Amino acid sequence: MFGHDKPAGLPCHNLEGFSCAIHARLSEAGYLGCVAFECLGAGQKVTSLFPQTWRDQPRLARPMIEAFRQMRDVQELRQMLKAAAALPLPEAVEAERQAWDTELMVTTQALAPLAVFDPAPLRAWLKGLAAHVSR
Template structure:
């Protein structure tokens, strides 16, 4: 059986990729506008300076965000390196993060689907899709190929086919 990556966020093992890669729109969930690709002004190296009071500072969106383990996996895929130590890594790491966020989201949905009373054919298809999302070695290139290929659409179609279970 395929070993799934950790689908729980571990901010301590990440390089604050969500604090850089994601855009914020000022409103109920974010106190400021921030375009994707620029570090949040509350970021100091890999640490959020307002982490203990995100909601009080107007960053509820940050408090509830979960990358589903894509952040730390991006760092792992890039050999444990950080864009903060090697700025040229920022763009490639953000690209890998984008792909792994999709892959991890799909894996999380497939794991949720496992709780359904799947028949033998559905179980086999579930296994095939998990295998397709979990290559033996994840690399930035593999993440890009998987996220940009047919597998995400196949997972979505499979999940829709399970509607009769709910």
């Protein structure tokens, strides 16, 4: 579903600075995978954490791609926590949800917390929410 093949971990050749050169015509160019993909704001957050683009400093490509992968996970979890805010959660569980949300907010503000964030405990906590809602 992409107009060209490339190894994982390498930037797309259509990137110009922090923008896609063919964004307005992705479908016509054969990039349906890009049309369907939602980064949830991870791209913008990661580029704000790096002072230069990977085109200016090619050594930044791998760290930026890894940070994007991590940030995309965090942004997905933030969306899940936002959705959970609409559930009728017990007060203590709502407090936990808010604590997780705060932790994720801090995680998105700098590369160091992003690099060490482990999403597994939060994913497990989110899976356990159904038990609290059904009571």
